[in-house]
Amino acid sequence: MSTDYNGIPIPTIKRLPSYLRLLKAYRDEGMEMISATLLADELGLKPIQVRKDISCTGIEGKPKVGFSVNGLIDAIVETLGWDNATDAILVGVGHLGSALARYEGFGNYGLKIVAAFDAEEKKWGKKVGSVPILNPAEMGTYIRDNHVNIAVIAVPAEHAQAVAEQVVGYGVRAIWNFAPKDLKLEEDVVVQRTDLATSFAVLSAQVKLRLEQKKHRSGSVTW
Amino acid sequence: MSTDYNGIPIPTIKRLPSYLRLLKAYRDEGMEMISATLLADELGLKPIQVRKDISCTGIEGKPKVGFSVNGLIDAIVETLGWDNATDAILVGVGHLGSALARYEGFGNYGLKIVAAFDAEEKKWGKKVGSVPILNPAEMGTYIRDNHVNIAVIAVPAEHAQAVAEQVVGYGVRAIWNFAPKDLKLEEDVVVQRTDLATSFAVLSAQVKLRLEQKKHRSGSVTW
């Protein structure tokens, strides 16, 4: 009975949104079936990897034909839990927070930012995009009354930990953290950090590596 | 001679910025030596992993004492190639692009956005933060004259591929792509995608898994 199921591999989960985007584009072009081979080619992946990923969604294909585009779309959406929209609050309406509040793509992910909170009094009562900005003092009431489970944190790094603890105290179970700060929270709170530094680190390290390789090569033989 | 060196493991690279942030904070508090144990504890990692990561930077520690805080900071900065600032251009000054242009943290990563380009004529000549917004027609000249190697792309998904090809044509060697689109480019162009969908996918999948586990548990035995 101790299945100890850890869900779908995280690398697979990270690729699912790319499949989904592509599939929706193909669907809009009227395509009904699609092969893993084509998806792989389009995304620069190996067909076998795409098939493995797809198998995680529980969808089965037909040899020689491929997979149902609509079937795959539904399966991925369901696998990611993007089928029913989840309400979330945003904390911190600075430059980044504003951009997030105005971002229209969240609907595709089943995410809806229903309210924003900011420490600056002059913002209270205003809106960012279609999202009302409220006084943080109302946060607890809001979270409890609206059964909000997810908080998007876009406050300065030095306030992130405190804000996180606060919203968790009010009942939030998952945090999407845009502040450059590693949060320490109870085990059972899901935290996902989206960090520009981390992302850029991979880019710069690769650029550096390329430069060194080029140097090495030109230093030895030219071919 | 065929070392076939692939550089530092990507998971390690992704953790380096967290170490760096923490180390800088400790340095500012006057700490001179730090142990992998403490770093690990602070970030919720295992000491052995921190030691392995640190060893990738080439820094050596002293048994019982730990590592030099300043030495580690320098080594990480150097490993990531964040030691000398790189000029980059930003393409696309929408909500997200504006937030990126105004972001003050890039200095810490050795990244400097020196110019922005946007298709909207009314933005030309204006500034976003301290970054001038220019006519995309000038992009080629700008990139070549200023030897720009990195482009940050924050245009709508449907234009991302075309913009990427364009800047690469002008000499850009690395692209930080914020558009929800997988770019197909020559092998030797470094591309890093920072995608809200991907990030959120991991969060939602984990939330979904937790809910299912909770359901299972309450369905069977309570313990």
Place this chain on the structure above:
DNA sequence: TAGATTGTTAATCGATTAACAATC
């Protein structure tokens, strides 16, 4: 039918983790 594509099982690869000797 022949050939492309699927799904499964096994092999490989790389990162994490464990064990432990070296050392300040």
Place this chain on the structure above:
DNA sequence: TAGATTGTTAATCGATTAACAATC
């Protein structure tokens, strides 16, 4: 000295990839 911490070498774990039979 004793004990904490390092660095290395080996074991484990998990994801990717390969091989191949099944099938439309």
